[in-house]
Amino acid sequence: MVTPKAPTSNQSEIPCIGTMNLGLTIRGSTLLNDISIQVTTPGVTMILGPNGAGKSLLIKCLHGLIAPTRGRFEIGLHQRGKTIPQAMVFQKPVLLRRSVIDNLQFADRHSHQREALERALEAVSLLEKKDQPATQLSGGEQQRLSLARALITKPKLLFLDEPTASLDPASVLIIEQLIKQASQQGVKSVFISHDIGQAKRLGSDVIFLNRGQVIEHTDAATFFTNPHSREAKAYLDGEIVL
Amino acid sequence: MPDSAFLEAFGLIATANADLYEILWLSVQVSITALLISVFLGFPIGTTLAILDFRGKNLCTTLLNALMGLPPVVVGLLVYLALSRSGPFGVLGLLYTPTAMVIAQVVLITPIIAALTYQVMDDLHREYRELFLSLNIQLPKAISTYLWDARYSLITTVLAGFGRAISEVGAVMIVGGNIDHLTRVMTTAIALETSKGELAIALALGVVLLTLALIVNGLVTAVRTRARKYGYT
Ligand SMILES: Nc1ncnc2c1ncn2[C@@H]1O[C@H](COP(=O)(O)OP(=O)(O)OP(=O)(O)O)[C@@H](O)[C@H]1O
């Protein structure tokens, strides 16, 4: 008798993202323009770019929260025909008006035991606060809870919109560790950040966005040592991109 | 003279005057019944308006807000016309019954409950919409979440509706007729007794009504304080 092999997270399980001339126009202003990217690598894809570049809008489109007005996109496994569980951590945390642990439970599709929920809180150092009203957490704590909530849904594809924007240095490292861990378990992350150091620590490839357009999409090593575009150079040098 | 009226009024309350308590009891019955029906109608109307996107939504909310300000006397008149013998519902013979008063109060406070519910739910929906999409939350669960997360505001809304119903006089006077032992409620009794010069009984009813209003207001404050304490406003 042959025992079936346990599924392993090999290359074919990594979700990939492809867009074709994706565009978004709201009330006459073009916010995303002609975006064509292929993301096929595992690990963390960083999205960088100045304020208002359209980073949040792009991942909201990809996550299915906003319908693009032009072009199309596809999210799939290399092996086709499966829908992929996705999750998103919003730039501005949205928490329900209930306790910290109840917020986690609300998102839990897998009916975890209470201990599992508590472990998830422990992972973002929120265990002592589990019975507090979530809306009374500090900004950084709310972000950590948002991440725990996204992870509890066991996504294969994780969109992160500046999840460490208001965290202290220690918390940033905790979060980065969690995301690396998820990566190792086969979770693909798309991560928006303004923190160049963080992008270097986490990114396998970088999408640089400016004024609604993809200026470049290269592997992280190249991007940080030898960016192709003038805009990316200026951005990395801390000059304002106009 | 007024002094003795005050004393007499408290005497009536203290000795649990049967007429007085009959009137109080009817008032509460009518208003609570109307309130329950209005909540049953107003919650779904407000919630649906907040969650669904359809053409004419703005018109609906504008209309609702306008209905909120309906003058009670006009509502009374309209319900009267509908229920009077020659009106469309005349055959039911409801005019000058407590049921007629309930109907008038329902017409008065349903728009209030619906409009306030809409405001609360609309705010929540704007806040939660993308999250619920992201988490793939289905509509029934979304609605129950809205109701639960808006619980403090909704309780306040219900209390506001009750306050409006119990203290309203114009509409119930017209459709109820202020008939002794049948449709006489606190507000109509106060109006009648005052005009007859029976100040003691009017004052006694006034004190009871005022107490009720204070209790409702106290509850509203308590609910608000609790909501604020948890950051759920
Ligand atoms: N619903 C909307 N309607 C109209 N314009 C919008 C809407 N949402 C965003 N925008 C505009 O689109 C542009 C891009 O917004 P987006 O939130 O994607 O920026 P971002 O790159 O995430 O910036 P930041 O780094 O500040 O978060 C902004 O100029 C913003 O004003």
Ligand SMILES: [Mg+2]
């Ligand atoms: Mg953004």
